[in-house]
Amino acid sequence: MSESNFEHQYLHVDGHRIAYLDQGKGTPLILLHGIPMSGMLWRKIIPQLAQTYRVIVPDMLNYGKSDKPLDADVSIAAQSKILAGLMDALGVRCADLVAHDIGGGVAQILAVNHPERINRLVLADAVCFDSWPIPDFKPLQEPGAEEQMSVQELEQMLRDFLPKGMHDESNATSELADIVVHPWQGETGKRAFFRNLRRLNPEYTLAIADELKNIPHETLMLWGQHDKFQKPEYAEMLKSAIPNTRLEWIDAAHWITEERPDDVAKKLIAFLDS
Numbered sequence: 582m583s584e585s586n587f588e589h590q591y592l593h594v595d596g597h598r599i600a601y602l603d604q605g606k607g608t609p610l611i612l613l614h615g616i617p618m619s620g621m622l623w624r625k626i627i628p629q630l631a632q633t634y635r636v637i638v639p640d641m642l643n644y645g646k647s648d649k650p651l652d653a654d655v656s657i658a659a660q661s662k663i664l665a666g667l668m669d670a671l672g673v674r675c676a677d678l679v680a681h682d683i684g685g686g687v688a689q690i691l692a693v694n695h696p697e698r699i700n701r702l703v704l705a706d707a708v709c710f711d712s713w714p715i716p717d718f719k720p721l722q723e724p725g726a727e728e729q730m731s732v733q734e735l736e737q738m739l740r741d742f743l744p745k746g747m748h749d750e751s752n753a754t755s756e757l758a759d760i761v762v763h764p765w766q767g768e769t770g771k772r773a774f775f776r777n778l779r780r781l782n783p784e785y786t787l788a789i790a791d792e793l794k795n796i797p798h799e800t801l802m803l804w805g806q807h808d809k810f811q812k813p814e815y816a817e818m819l820k821s822a823i824p825n826t827r828l829e830w831i832d833a834a835h836w837i838t839e840e841r842p843d844d845v846a847k848k849l850i851a852f853l854d855s
Contacts, residue, residue, distance in 0.1 A: 587624065589646050594666040597653065600646035601667065602638040605631030608700070609673045610853070612638045613664070615682020615708075616777055617739060619645025621760050622681060625842035630849065637676070639667055641684070645764050649773035656780040657683055657708075661690040665698060677853055679703040682811070682835070683713070686786050693792045701853060702798040704819065705845075706808050706835050710790055712815045714781035717742060727775040735771050736762050746835035748807040757839060793822040800826040801852045803845060805833040827852075 589600045602620055604627060612630075614622040620638035630636045640647040642663050643655040653659070664687060668676065677700045680688035685707020692699055720726060730738070740758045744750040765774045800823050804816040813830075820828045829848055833840035 587621070587627075589640075591646075592667060592670045594642075594663050594670055597642050597648040597650060597663070599642065599648070599663065599667055600640040602627065602636070603671075604628075604636050604638075605634055607634045608853075609671075609676035610634040610636050611664070611668075611673075611676045611678050612636065613678065613680035613684030613687060614638075614641065614644070615680075615684045616644075616781070617742075617761055617765065617774065618682070619760070619764060621645070622836075622838055624760075625838055626846040626849070629846045633850070634677070634853070637671065637673070639664065640764075641687070643773050643777055649769060649776075651772070651776075654780070655777055656782065657686040657785050658690055660687045661694070664691060665695060668698060674698070675700050677701045677703075679705065679849065680707060681705040681838070683708050683781070685709070686713075689786065689789060689793065689796075692796045692798060693789045696795075696797055699798050702796070702800045703803065703849065703852065704800065705803040705837060706805055706811045707802075707819065708783075708811060709786050709815055709819045709822075711783045711787060712811055713783055713786075714778075715810045717745070717810075718778055718781060721775070721778050722781070727771070730771070732767060732771050735765060735774065739765065743836070746808075746810060747840060748805070748832070748834040749840060752836070752840045757836075790822070793819075794824060796823050798825070801848070802826060802828040803831055803837060803848060804828065805835055805837045805840075806830040807832075807834040810835045 612623040619640045685704045744753040831837045
């Protein structure tokens with residue numbers, strides 16, 4: 582399903598325009614993406630979930646179709662505040678939350694600091710503890726890296742990066758590459774991407790590591806058993822840290838919604854409907 586099948590809406594949160602999808606009716610269900618993705622990470626499972634739930638899919642600040650301000654804090658700690666602000670603007674007091682990659686870090690911070698905002702929690706191939714940034718991104722955080730990379734080189738780097746997150750590289754389609762690359766095109770997009778890279782810092786997940794034991798929510802972890810970015814041993818560590826957690830493996834690498842969308846949707850629906 583392509584991006585043209587979805588119509589984004591917009592709200593202002595803390596002075597920034599945040600793009601989001603809002604489909605279906607019922608219990609609010611928020612789907613949160615990671616880097617370098619947008620809410621379109623979930624495009625293959627939104628229609629199934631929207632049959633039962635009100636599915637809200639934001640683009641985080643500085644991602645996708647949301648604003649890309651030059652001077653805003655775009656760390657996962659700041660993103661958790663933006664997410665809470667978006668929920669307030671939508672009149673959503675509490676929601677089920679499904680979060681992937683650095684979105685999973687945002688979700689952990691929200692669960693620790695504002696547990697009342699979350700009903701049930703799903704963490705999918707989530708950053709945690711010191712599992713991030715991944716080695717592919719660390720050189721791009723070095724001083725001068727942004728100036729040394731052209732717009733064209735960034736686009737090619739992103740296209741080459743996608744197959745690394747697949748168990749079956751044929752799932753790294755040109756359609757997916759176009760969706761991922763589009764928000765980062767041009768000098769504006771390149772600057773935004775490097776702003777995000779500079780805020781990839783494990784201090785945020787390490788700071789809450791000792792508080793994960795206080796997360797009260799029924800939690801499901803979905804993890805690609807072949808994930809080379811967020812390695813399976815971190816899934817086991819995170820499961821041990823959060824009470825009332827069930828871990829289910831997906832026969833995929835990092836981009837589980839691309840490789841196994843039906844399996845992901847089936848497991849999500851079974852958990853949320855239980």
